């Protein structure tokens with residue numbers, strides 16, 4: 564039997580040893596799913612050296628061999644210790660998909676490079692005009708000898724500016740029904756004909772990009788699965804995108820931060836925001852929902868550990884988790900009051916050592932609030948998740 568207490572202590576010891584103040588700062592200042600890239604890369608390499616960068620992967624491919632509880636404990640301890648988030652697209656989604664659909668050559672070439680961070684991947688699914696309705700995508704790949712020639716554009720591509728590779732859905736047949744003419748292609752972002760432009764978010768940060776392809780030659784060997792069967796590959800990968808998140812861990816962290824913020828702010832009567840009965844009421848309501856969410860996540864964990872599949876429950880958790888997260892963000896902004904308003908992006912850079920316009924506890928509140936509006940859009944919008952819940956859980 565695994566001694567989980569001992570395991571947790573081992574993780575804590577490792578984090579205490581390896582997380583430098585700069586890395587912790589990057590974790591504290593993280594306002595979206597992505598941390599400062601430089602810090603994320605450093606942390607990725609430290610985890611890789613320890614053999615802990617891909618706990619969800621099977622051991623034969625470089626995973627840890629931990630059970631589901633150990634993986635949960637690891638994630639929880641990393642979050643509580645303010646470790647930066649690593650860029651997860653390949654570890655969480657592409658790697659597991661390649662293990663299932665990739666050729667032996669693709670697996671042996673790409674998987675070790677994902678683990679070592681030699682390759683940083685981004686996800687090229689969405690296009691202008693093809694988001695929720697992904698099957699209407701238009702980026703085309705036309706066969707020419709041993710290559711495809713790719714033309715089109717992908718949008719909202721997270722981390723493309725830091726990536727050297729992109730996994731893409733492309734149209735390889737226009738004559739059949741939309742889903743039947745899509746292929747899954749691995750593309751080197753340094754290929755001639757690719758341009759990456761930044762998209763500046765509302766909070767002034769750049770995480771998303773648009774990627775343009777003009778007559779880009781991609782070897783046919785880079786197709787995953789069979790030509791025109793990319794839709795199944797894409798859907799398989801999405802299961803890892805939607806199912807791979809533990810919202811409860813994030814929310815517990817948010818809650819601790821919110822309590823600290825609300826405790827720090829004093830009204831004119833000298834009382835803290837945490838003593839304000841209206842605020843306390845809103846906080847208690849959100850906390851109760853967080854407890855309900857935790858029970859649902861534990862239910863999914865139980866299903867997974869007995870070999871089952873969470874199915875549409877992951878849509879339910881995605882909806883509830885992201886919407887609850889947004890409520891905590893709103894409470895944070897409310898708690899810190901006017902300290903949330905100064906616009907000073909430098910303060911969120913872990914290497915910035917100058918003056919900040921707001922006290923430390925307030926620095927991230929507004930940026931998190933703004934950035935997290937996207938949580939109910941990416942990975943499948945809340946409306947789409949509700950449609951899945953209505954159909955598959957409520958049988959409407």
Ligand SMILES: Cc1cc2nc3c(=O)[nH]c(=O)nc-3n(C[C@H](O)[C@H](O)[C@H](O)COP(=O)(O)OP(=O)(O)OC[C@H]3O[C@@H](n4cnc5c(N)ncnc54)[C@H](O)[C@@H]3O)c2cc1C
Pocket residue numbers: 685686687688689690692693694695696718719720721722771937940941942943944945946947950
């Ligand atoms: C921060 C961020 C990061 C992202 N990162 C990536 C990435 O790395 N790679 C990538 O490929 N994509 C990425 N995306 C894109 C994301 O997947 C899409 O934005 C999302 O799928 C929605 O598509 P859309 O933006 O085209 O909106 P649309 O699909 O046009 O939807 C617009 C609105 O209509 C509603 N709607 C649409 N269809 C229905 C329906 N059938 N029933 C009810 N309501 C509907 C939607 O819920 C939404 O409110 C990212 C998006 C964001 C915001």
